[in-house]
Structure formats: C-alpha cells, structure tokens
Amino acid sequence: xxxxxxxxxxxxxxxxxxxVRALDGVDLAVQAGEVHCLLGQNGAGKSTLIKVLAGAxxxxxxxxxxxxxxxxLRSPIAAMRLGIATIYQELDLVEHLSVAENVHLxxxxxxxxxxxxxxxxxxxxxxxxxxxxxAEIEPARLVGELSAAQQQIVSMARALSHDVRLIVMDxxxxxxxxxxxxxxxxxxxxxxxxxxxxxxxxxRLEEIRRIGDRVTVLKDGRAVAGGLPAKATPTREVVALMTxxxxxxVFPARPSDGAAAPGxxxxxxxxxxxxxxxxxxxxxxGLARDGEFAPLDLSVRPGEIxxxxxxxxxxxxxxxxTIYGARKPTAGEVLVEGRALRPGSVRAxxxxxxxxxxxxxxxxxLLMLESVTRNVSVSSMSRFSRGGWIDxxxxxxxxxxxxxxxxxRPDNPSVPVRTLSGGNQQKAVLARWLLxxxxxxxxxxxxxxxxxxxxxxxxxxxxxxxxxxLAVLLVSSEVPEVxxxxxxxxxxxxxxxxxxxxxxxxxxxxxxxxxMEGSPAS
Amino acid sequence: MTxxxxxxxDSTDKVPQIPLPAWRTVLARADVRTLxxxxxxxxxxxxxxxxxxxxxxxTRNLQLVLTQASVIGVVTVGMTFVITSGxxxxxxxxxxxxxxxxxxxxxxxxxxxxxxxxxAMIVGVGCxxxxxxxxxxxGMVPFIATLAMLASARGLALQITDGRTQIVTVDGVxxxxxxxxxxxxxxPLVIVFAIVTVIGWLVLNxxxxxxxxxxxxxxxxxxxxAGIDVRRQRLYLYLLSGLCCxxxxxxxxxxxxxxxxxNGNLYELDAIAAAIIGGTLLTGGRGxxxxxxxxxxxxxxxTNIFALNNLQSDVQQIAKGAIIVAAVLVQRRTxxxx
Numbered sequence: 001x002x003x004x005x006x007x008x009x010x011x012x013x014x015x016x017x018x019x020v021r022a023l024d025g026v027d028l029a030v031q032a033g034e035v036h037c038l039l040g041q042n043g044a045g046k047s048t049l050i051k052v053l054a055g056a057x058x059x060x061x062x063x064x065x066x067x068x069x070x071x072x073l074r075s076p077i078a079a080m081r082l083g084i085a086t087i088y089q090e091l092d093l094v095e096h097l098s099v100a101e102n103v104h105l106x107x108x109x110x111x112x113x114x115x116x117x118x119x120x121x122x123x124x125x126x127x128x129x130x131x132x133x134x135a136e137i138e139p140a141r142l143v144g145e146l147s148a149a150q151q152q153i154v155s156m157a158r159a160l161s162h163d164v165r166l167i168v169m170d171x172x173x174x175x176x177x178x179x180x181x182x183x184x185x186x187x188x189x190x191x192x193x194x195x196x197x198x199x200x201x202x203x204r205l206e207e208i209r210r211i212g213d214r215v216t217v218l219k220d221g222r223a224v225a226g227g228l229p230a231k232a233t234p235t236r237e238v239v240a241l242m243t244x245x246x247x248x249x250v251f252p253a254r255p256s257d258g259a260a261a262p263g264x265x266x267x268x269x270x271x272x273x274x275x276x277x278x279x280x281x282x283x284x285x286g287l288a289r290d291g292e293f294a295p296l297d298l299s300v301r302p303g304e305i306x307x308x309x310x311x312x313x314x315x316x317x318x319x320x321x322t323i324y325g326a327r328k329p330t331a332g333e334v335l336v337e338g339r340a341l342r343p344g345s346v347r348a349x350x351x352x353x354x355x356x357x358x359x360x361x362x363x364x365x366l367l368m369l370e371s372v373t374r375n376v377s378v379s380s381m382s383r384f385s386r387g388g389w390i391d392x393x394x395x396x397x398x399x400x401x402x403x404x405x406x407x408x409r410p411d412n413p414s415v416p417v418r419t420l421s422g423g424n425q426q427k428a429v430l431a432r433w434l435l436x437x438x439x440x441x442x443x444x445x446x447x448x449x450x451x452x453x454x455x456x457x458x459x460x461x462x463x464x465x466x467x468x469x470l471a472v473l474l475v476s477s478e479v480p481e482v483x484x485x486x487x488x489x490x491x492x493x494x495x496x497x498x499x500x501x502x503x504x505x506x507x508x509x510x511x512x513x514x515x516m517e518g519s520p521a522s
Numbered sequence: 523m524t525x526x527x528x529x530x531x532d533s534t535d536k537v538p539q540i541p542l543p544a545w546r547t548v549l550a551r552a553d554v555r556t557l558x559x560x561x562x563x564x565x566x567x568x569x570x571x572x573x574x575x576x577x578x579x580x581t582r583n584l585q586l587v588l589t590q591a592s593v594i595g596v597v598t599v600g601m602t603f604v605i606t607s608g609x610x611x612x613x614x615x616x617x618x619x620x621x622x623x624x625x626x627x628x629x630x631x632x633x634x635x636x637x638x639x640x641x642a643m644i645v646g647v648g649c650x651x652x653x654x655x656x657x658x659x660x661g662m663v664p665f666i667a668t669l670a671m672l673a674s675a676r677g678l679a680l681q682i683t684d685g686r687t688q689i690v691t692v693d694g695v696x697x698x699x700x701x702x703x704x705x706x707x708x709x710p711l712v713i714v715f716a717i718v719t720v721i722g723w724l725v726l727n728x729x730x731x732x733x734x735x736x737x738x739x740x741x742x743x744x745x746x747x748a749g750i751d752v753r754r755q756r757l758y759l760y761l762l763s764g765l766c767c768x769x770x771x772x773x774x775x776x777x778x779x780x781x782x783x784x785n786g787n788l789y790e791l792d793a794i795a796a797a798i799i800g801g802t803l804l805t806g807g808r809g810x811x812x813x814x815x816x817x818x819x820x821x822x823x824x825t826n827i828f829a830l831n832n833l834q835s836d837v838q839q840i841a842k843g844a845i846i847v848a849a850v851l852v853q854r855r856t857x858x859x860x
Binding site: 324326346347349350351356358363364365366367368369370374378379381382385388389390392432 | 729741745748
C-alpha cells in the first residue's frame, strides 16, 4: 500500500494559544489504507493536532501536504473538500434533526436552492447505515432518541457521505461496549481495504494492537516517536514514551492484604477487609429504579472500598446517583448509619454525610468560572458563615488545608478551577467532600480524563481516605481499576448484581466473563 | 522570559504563567472591565462638558442625571442577581408599572406614606413570588414565565387606572422629591439607589446567598449535586427582583408625583443591557453589581447629553444599540486574552 508520497504529511506543525504552546513542531505521515494511531496523555496535543487537520485551527507554522502537494486547510469545509473527515469525541450531531438530515447536514441535496426532503436523502442514508452494519437505525428517527453508540454510527455515516479519503476518529470506542467495538473495528477494516486512511486516537493500548498499523506518540506538543509498528512495539516502550517513565497502573496496597476470606453472596459480604470493622455506614436495601436496575442490596463499612464493575448501560452510574438522591428510586431505601434517607433528595444525602464525585466532572461537579477555593467550599458554606455572611479568610484557609491534604497542584487555591488538569480537578471535587466531612464517598469513573501518571496518585488518595475511615463506593468501566482499588467487588450485568467477591479473588477475565455471560464461571 | 516558550514540564501545570508587564498586572488586579467602564463614563463626562459646558456640569443637571439613574438602577441591581443565576426577568417594567399604580389608588393613598411604600413593595414581591413559583417549582422557562407576567401586569395596571394618571396627594411622599429634602445636595432617591447598590454588592460578593446565586448560574446541576437547594434559590432570586421593582416603583412615584400604567416602559431592556455592558454574563455564573451600576450611569449620561444637544430619542436609541454591541465585542476580546 505504501506508495510515495504519503496521502497526508504534516511537518513542523506549531500552534500556540495564549500561555501554551500546544504543538511544537509535530510531524505526522499517514499512508493511504493504513490505520495510524495517535497516542498521548491528555494535554499532549492530540486534540489540537486533529483540529489542525480538520481545518478548525490554523497552525502558526509548518507544512501540510496532501498527496505531495502543499495545502492550506483554511476551514473545516476546505478539509472536507479534500476528503478529510473528523469524528470528534464530543459528537457534533443536531439532536432535534433526523438521522438523514444529520448525515446530509451542510451538503443537503438541493433543487433550485431548495432542500430536497424525504426519500432520496433517506435512501442514501439507509445505504450508508447498512454499509456500516447498522441497518436497524431508521433514517427518519430523531438523533436525540438514539443511544450513544448509534449516534456514533450516524456520525460515521456522515463522514462517509462525503467522498472521504482520510477519517480521523477521536476515541471512538470510549462510549462503546465490547461487541460494538468489534463492529467498529470491522468498519475500520472495510474502510482501509478501500484505501481510506484512518487516524485513530485511543487510550486503550490493546485496541491499538488489534487494529493499528503504525503509531505516533505525542508528548508535550512534540512527536516523540513517529510511525512505530503498532503490533510489535512493546507496551512498556509505548508507555515510557507517553509518560517519560515506566509505569502503567500502580495501586496502593490494601490494609487487608495478607488476610483472605470468602465473599458474601447477597452483597453484605463477610468481613474480609482488615480495617473495615464495625457496622456498615452505608446500607442499601432493595433499591431499584424501573427500567434501570433491579432491587439491589449492598453495604459499605468505614474504611472499606466497594467497587461496582459492569459495562456501559449496566446501571452503574444510575445506581450511584439514586443512592445519592439525584434520582428517585421506585423501590427500596438507603440508610446511613442506620437512618433511612428521604428518597430522591440530594440535600438529605449530603446532610447525612454522602458525597458524590460524578462521572461528568465539568458538567456535574465543577463551577468552571470559579476558583478552586469556591469549588471546594461550595458544599460547606455554612461552616464559614454567620447569618449568611461569609468569613472569606476562614474559607480560604479551610480550602487550602483540604487541597494540601490531597496535594492538589498548583498549591494555590485561588486559581480558576478550569486551569487545572483532569486529575487535579478531580482532587478539587474530593477536597469538597473532605472539607464537608463526608463519611461515604461515591466515586463515579474517578479517573476519566485523568492522565496515566496522575491516576496512581489519585488511587493512593482514595485508599488513604478509606484508611482514615471513609466508606467508598466506586464505579468504573475499567475493570483493572475496580480490581486494583476496591476491597470487595459487585459485578453488574443489565442492572443486576451477578456476583460478589473480594477483589483479590477475581481477575479481569473472570469479571469480563461474568459481565458478558452473567453466570459465575468457575 | 529568556526562553520564549518551553513545553510544560509538569502535566499538572498546563497553563504556564507568562509574566505580564508590570502595568498590565496592576490593571488586571483592578479588573480591566470595570476600569474600561469607568473610562467610558469619564469620556462621556468630558464630551458632555465640551459640548454643553454650562448646562451639563451644572449641579442641577448632575442631580437630575443621578435621579434618573436611580429608578432604573434599583431595577438593574435585582436584574443582575437574576441574570447571574442564569435566569432573566422580562417583567420588571410591567411590575414597576403595576406597583406604581396600585400604590397610588385613592384607596391606598388614604393610608398615607406608609400605605404607598408598603403597597409598592408588596405588589413587587407578590409578582416576584408568582414568577419564582412558576420558574422554580412549575418548571417554566424564565423567559416565558416573566413574559407572561409582563403582559398580565401591564394589563392589570391598565385596568386599575383605566388609562388615567393617578396624582399623588400625600405630602410626605411629594416632599421627598423637593429640593428641601436633599441631603448635602444629594436627592433622597439617589441615596436609596446608593444603599441598594451597596447592599446588593455585599449580598452578591460576601454572603452565602450570593455564592449560591453564582453557583446556580454557573452550573445548576453541579450546584444541585453539591447539596444546594437550587429551586428555593431561584424562587428567592425572583422575589428579590420583584422587591427591587417595588422600591423602584416607589422612587418613580416620588419622582413623578403620580402613578401611571405606562410607567417603567422598556425597563427590562435597559436593565438587561446595563447588566450585560457591566460584565454580567447572560449565560449566568458571573455577575457584577459595580459593572451594572456603571452601565446604568453610562446610559443615563448618554441620554442626558443627547437631550442637552437637542438630539431626538431615535438617535439615542440607535446610539444605545451601538454601545451594547461595542461593549460586548470589547468584552469578548478581553475575555479571550485574559
């Protein structure tokens, strides 16, 4: 396939934003018909690079060649005309338009300037969807009614509705379940067989091994390695290139390591975590929400980390949010230290000592325009106020103490929270609940959007908080994270607990079996 | 910096602090936005002084400008809170009208000064209560709920007055508009405006109520999950706006010595424009009382200069529109560079 010149070559691409040099002389060469993977931590410059490629950002310096000829990608339309399509992580679909209308958005078939509605557009959309193996998506349906995975397919159909030569996919598998990922890979394979080049961005090394041809690794706005063989390069080397060190996941030791006890069947498992003693601080009895998850029992004792493992759509986040009162249960109750909470009331939950670090940190937890201090103090304002009057010095001092305890960087809580990295933003959320003096911490995907390097630190923080007597309920789609961090694991499948066991009695394969088969394999 | 740009070494330090020149850090501390508004106001005063040196800088004229600014200013303080919370109150002008006519009916005037003051406030708070309940607990969009209030409050005001001007006969109220009532040359209306401004600033910047307002406007879902009672906060905010309208109605009664159903016409637009020019985000999450008050003063001063130069109100309206556009464009620029 690799004929000269390459389909796309970018050389010396530089792009600065006020205060940051996002790209610092990046080179990238993509051949027709290959899957070229782009790896790098958050902030390494991946997003900026693909935006330059999509014509959304103009580079300050550097040359882009398309089939050997220098080109300027002045706008997204210019990139599209060349045959470059981008599928962003945040899908850019219009929810209130139909599938067909979305697919043809911007290049609607017209007659004398009027948009032709109906049959022709729907037929061509249907053909595209069949090609993508998703004939079940109705072209006339509204995009807002589709699942995240289906929306991604629509986004891909839109890319293919142009005469496309190169497709950029930004973490396409992030919102997909394993079988949907398989379908995605099949599509990628079909595309490359047709000579289309794919630039594939993912955090998941195993995916890159499966479908990638070559890998370019970005770090701090520079390409630290270009065109490595995707299948042959050892993981250790790739991780070392990305992070500058040789760690992947490092989990803190459990206080109970060394002891061993069988897990309970009903969720209120027998004591296995050494430090988790005494009565449970959080008890969930028969909690259910119609259509989301079946009646659930679980309990968490002080010092214990309980993990919920399951696929997207298994009801994990819904369970956490219902415990927290953000959703109203259809049955069951939540007890904190033996007292039942008013169902469906976040305020009752917070007052009783629950704290939630939600999945969508920016949308659900942070006040992005505000300083770290105000983000940390927002749940404890009554502690620094008298008659509604805020003692700002006390507030600053308390916020500083809480963020220091979690070694949040930079060590200056008056900076705006939006300038922090993902890991430190998560620490700001944790500091909020630490300051509030919460006794039960609910963590929903705590390391989403957090650098590999910063994860280990976050794990250590969570473990330390548990050791200090906090009860932690953890939800994560990354099985190694649940197994590495939790003391006890509940495996969920389609809104039902299918297995409960101490984390050290499980391994990743076993959990994945359970998650997909639903029966405890032996 | 000797090395102009170096890649961030620490992943936690993604926005390296490039030191600004000294004069810029000083300005940044003092808030560029507020300073630029002060600059515009100063420029207007110079223009006024140059075009109409005798009339504009006359004490009586300055007293008049400030008095006119007081009525809309009090409304704008309430509006700033509502906008900061991510809401909007289109009914302020209509509430001012309704409160001013309800407080000046023959029946109300029998209760004298206290009757008028009390009625104006109660009508304002009552309208705010309806707005707040519809929005916070009825799940209505603020735009629609307050648009409905605008229509019905105006209608009710017309029904009460039957289109007639209701002359105030209570001496205690009328006296407050007289020059004898000025304190060291400052009209009582301006004193009320100043007090409302100071209280508004303190509440927004120094109290839990202000913090909750900002949190709800910045991210209502995050505020809810942080344990804030978002609905109750929204209710309070529309009550507050209604209360400000009641106070403004009372000031208008003093100023005009009457109550009319046409009072407060287009106050909603002036108040929103002043708040936006001042730097309050229409999307919520950031609000500034100082900016709003400067916005009001800028608008009132322009109106005054145009009137002194015999320019018609149509020209004034066009100029106001241009200023709104210019202010927002300038703010977007400063927002993206700071």
